[in-house]
Amino acid sequence: MTDTESLRKRALTTLITARERTTLLTSCVEDPDLTAQHSPLMSPLVWDLAHIGNQEEQWLLRAVAGREAMRPEIDSLYDAFEHPRSERPTLPLLPPAEARQYAAEVRGRVLDLLESTAFHGSRLTEAGFAFGMIAQHEQQHDETMLITHQLRRGPQALTAPDPEPAPLFTGPSEVLVPGGPFTMGTSDEPWALDNERPAHRREVAPFFIDTTPVSNGAYQAFIADGGYDDERWWAPAGWAHIRQHSIHAPLFWHRDGKQWLRRRFGVTEVVPPEEPVLHVSWYEADAYARWAGRRLPTEAEWEKAARHDPVGDRSTRYPWGDADPEAEHANLGQRHLRPAPVGSYPEGESPLGVRQLIGDAWEWTASDFLPYPGFRAFPYKEYSEVFFGPEYKVLRGGSFAVDAVACRGTFRNWDYPIRRQIFSGFRTARSGAV
Template sequence: MRVILEPPAGRAAPGPWKARAVEALTAARARQRRMLQGLPESVLVQQHSPLMSPLAWDVAHVANQEEQWLLRALGAPALVLAEVDALYDAFRHPRAARCHLPLLTPAQAFAYADRVRAAVLDFLASVPEDSDAPLLRGGLVYGLVVQHEQQHLETLCATLQLMTGHPYQPPVRPRPRPGRAAQGEVYLPGGLVRLGSDAPWGYDNERPARLAHVPGFLLDSHPVTNGDYAVFVAAGGYTDARWWDPTGFEWVRAEGIAHPQFWLPQEGGRWLRRRFGWMEPLPPDEPVQHVCWYEADAYARWAGKRLPTEAEWERAASGLAHAARSQPWGEAPWDAARANLDGDTWGPSPVGAHPTGTTPEGVSGLFGDVWEWTASAFQGHEGFVAFPYREYSEVFFGTEYRVLKGGAWASAPVAVRNSFRNWDYPIRRHIFAGFRCARDAR
């Protein structure tokens, strides 16, 4: 990994950020401990899926990244030897091979994380809040590290969902509030839209902010639900090549896939689903999740629609440029009434359960519950400049990955914004992803 010392032009001016950084770092670490407390060492070191790292690897990896960026990159001395860096280098070791490395034990990993955090908070006192240094402008590097930790906590949630030998029981499973979603589509007039972001804690792949014309289109007022998707399954959607991208249909046939991951068919057309440590009837009014891009694309074709582009999704969330908003509902800070984020619900809410998060134009559920697949490949925006290292975004640009927007129930608010870009392979189903449909306005 080669650090890039000069940021792209146009970054926001410095401002008070230390208190926000401490609060966000503390919240992320407290969430990690709540999630993993009580799990035996055998579970923490086990490879639960070739798609995922051992849980203890993520703990030490997060700490190592924090040490590298919030201590060493800012001039503080190293706490560990370079050999530890190598063990927790995500590019050097594929996930499926990490369980074979001489990793720190879980107790050592947690102790290392605590040692790093104490050093970071101590060193922070000497960091100037008004620095114009590239990594410190607006607290950029602290924002990147906080988001990195929270993104790994979402990864831990996915690993816990994949566990079979030791079913995970979340600390709580709140009863979802009832939904009151309007049905149908919303027409979104075309016009100039502000895309991307220059926010101090934004990633390089969101930059630069720019204006673009997005034509008018129709967008579903809420994500596709389990009940909607079950109709597609019952109609033989998985066996009809007309609806599928040819590569996706070949994958479905080769893998024997006939429904979303973690669904279990029952007699009479009913479904159960496996959620962490419990089995439950499939709630028809929740957004469908654990579907890949190919499945989302096939459903949209079957419904006579398509997936929205990334620009269309941002237009729905932000509005038109003359009245752009930073979040779907406006400028008020996130709270649990506006969107299902932060991981404490351990699953999606029924559509319409967060009416105060609806856009002024009537689109609901754009933040939280499920990541939403878009039609767009993951590419750099015009004017993209990698910062602070190319491996975060640039090496993934191309046609292999599809963009997801909006965050899921397991995502942290600090890592969800209109411009935030997630991406994954079009066959990935273990992530907390769903979708909504769009179509051209005629």
Template sequence: MRAADIRAADIARALAASRARSLAYTDIDDADLRRQHSPLMSPLVWDLAHIGNYEELWLLRAVTGSRPQRDGIDELYDAFRHPRATRPALPLLGPAQARSYIGEVRGHVLDALDRLDPDAFRPPVEPFGDGMRSAALLADGFVYGLVIQHEHQHAETMLATHQLREGPPVIGDAFDPGRIRALPAGRPVHPAEVLVPAGEFTMGTDGNTPGTQWAYDNERPARRVHVPAFFIDTLPVSNAAHAAFVEAGGYHDERLWSASGWAWRCEAGLSAPQFWRHEDGTWVRRRFGRDEPVPMDEPVQHVCWYEAQAHARWAGRRLPTEAEWEKACAHDPVTGYSRRFPWGDDDPTPERANLDHVACRPAPLGAYPAGASAYGVEQMIGDVWEWTASEFTGYPGFRSFPYREYSEVFFPSEPDQTSPTGYKVLRGGSWATHHSAIRSAFRNWDHPIRRQIFAGFRLARDAEKGD
């Protein structure tokens, strides 16, 4: 949508959809909401009030100039002030208070939206000029997109918390294994890898193409990037392939691991993907309170960057850089255009990608031929986040907007600095990602040790001369 297409009613529906997910994932007893299920994650009741506080900050105070709804609320729900492990000790709003708070905020937001002049969505001439911050926030509905994507991202975080939770399932239909019927069947896919020829492509976005106006600052500005020729796997690495790596002793062969990766493997005692165990000759996984055989035809998930890197070395391959990943995903070599999604600019559909938590797992490999990129690479959007070889940093010409804490504070302290333990880039989204919060240019990032996220990987290699 462009500014002329943005309507208050569409924004209200998108806000309602994100809130429905948040409420569904917190529709559990109060004790579970208050409990911290892992020091890696917040209590779910913190997430619930945090999304309301974020919405208040941006859709009330930034847009309307209103005063805080509750004294001290910002300090409690500042994600940078309080690490996740310490949040249970805070005087948090209780479940009923949190629900009341987010409902109050939403009511005021919708009232303000109704009163907003539709022309406010038109972009200013100079979005970063003096006195133009408010206009830049409203341009193309950006600030509403900021809040909608933020809430959907927290919904995915809530799902990761539920996956770490011990005990039986607590959500009901949202975690019903019968929902797997919503996923298409897999199929054999050939060739196993595709050649992406050397050349330039447009990486990132300026938010000027349909559906990209809500892109974050770290996706901007668009620029031309030359990428040498490379091969990339047509599909992500499967559970079967990673089980072979495990059974070949890959977790115990120091030669396959970087120095920092091996130190972490030893400290954490890694021996298989998180939630896997070997039982009576079969790999079993724990998935949202239920045990099941590991489906060998799905992409592997719950592996950290170090595990992905070690597997790649074992296979004689490497992880793709994020420039390689984005070129294979977005670039159309015929038109030279970079697509919003691998298949084009049209929104995702159930025939193209596994998104929106239609099932609680990745789809079988080969399930989405209609979602292939121009190069024939499949399942790049949805299913599992894919680790890349790249460190998370700003693009040349990066400008922080609307706040430094979304992206900039996670960059290396020096522009050209790299670190084996710095934040690594993930691409493509997972089965739990909402379609409004993903696109070819979207960049996610995390520590290389993180395994609770719904992440996997695919492999790449350099192209030899003559290929």
């Protein structure tokens, strides 16, 4: 199989995988749940569905194939920058049946286009980039829709098997990452997005990083020690935020006597102490780290821990190497609806011995979302460039809700430091070589 044939097959597989997931997320509830807004932070599910089709039409059928617009009158309705999420329910959106039909018609034409497009000749078509970009876009909205399902009130609509039970992790609590330069970012990953580029050398001082993400059990110790009531641990803006909103625990947690319970996709259950903590803001992660006498890793530290292979001084695509993720490496793709216990996936650990850097929970870093040296927006500045600045903090690694096509060692996510509805957790670090 030639490289072009391999890339074409990958594009087809990832597009089909994304659409199967979109269909699951939009068919498991009745139409009233699709058109309702379950949180002002999120769009109605039916908006995401038609937006997915509209973006696919704009970039593949119009930009790549040069075809006329199928439904030009709906472009503005599904422009994420023209209409904030809070006002989308008031728009004349396509009803569910029409949104499904539109997305399906677009996809049928795209699959025909995929068979005939040459994977060269322009930056959009080189190595099938535009098809990979659209597959990633759909999977990112699938994760957003899964967040909406978590926020949705009502009976359980989604099911999935739990991760395999893992033996209690008894390895070292932290790993030393040696100081020195490493290659951060990428210039040769064909479907990498603009904010991951270009590859560049970055100097990092020696530091220690947690071997595994912070667990629910460890986070409960912070709560029990009065962490939410002690201003010493909080950034000023974070302290003001938790006071104003009466935040005393991760989102979806509540106390029942002596135990903590959580709501997870319509089911109330005891908070499992062995899982990575989820649904914490950057401010909460930062406060925990301070309470523990540590700090959040910088984005460069996180990436070095995840990608640096000291043998040959090279950066790998993933912690385990260059091979695409398999089930034994990481918890990805909504295969499960929860993180695996901390210490899981030994076959996915980095050369330095750090585990679960990919999948399970997005991990907050200490860093603001900023461009790399030599950054160039492509194919549109609204994907990354308009978000650069101190208002957003970087998250790394992906969660159980992220598909492998939208997750790699260089992939960068970002959000406001107050955000908690996302599948966010963290691990801590400390400086020094001893």
